[in-house]
Amino acid sequence: MSLEVISWVSVVDDLIKIAGGGLVGGGFSYLQLRQSQSFNEKSRKEERFYKNQDERKAVYGEFLSLSTSLLREYEYHQWEPFGSDAKEYYSLLNRAQMISPDFIRKELADTYDYISVSCGSNHLSVDGKVYSNAARSISRLQAFMHKDVTAIYSSDLT
Secondary structure (H helix, E strand, C coil), X not given: CCCCCCCHHHHHHHHHHHHHHHHHHHHHHHHHHHHHHHHHHHHHHHHHHHHHHHHHHHHHHHHHHHHHHHHHHCCCCCCCCCCHHHHHHHHHHHHHHHHCCXXXXXXXXXXXXXXXXXXXXXXXXXCCHHHHHHHHHHHXXXXXXXXXXXXXXXXXXC
């Protein structure tokens, strides 16, 4: 049997191969971890988007329903400005505004104003214009809300 003499070149060569393999393996592990974390973050954002959208659907539906019922209920008589209906409506407006994007907030405020004026006025004395403006405002708000709650998630939104 012969004894091989290991030269320093051979040792350095083996060291470079082992270190290079470790660096390549570590690099791929790092990239895979980053991709996995990125995917998980996007999934959480998408889940949160649709959860918020469901919450908005419920509040928007309540607001539209109450707007329409108040408009019908107070068509020929006035409501009490500080009565329970007015307080409930104002409270629902605040809930809706807190979870709405800016383009909905303006429409919510306009509809609230139209409904408040309509319920607090005598429709017969203004030729029904107040009533029809309020009804149109509800329809316009409904169109904006529909656009908001049927939007599809896009990573550009976050």
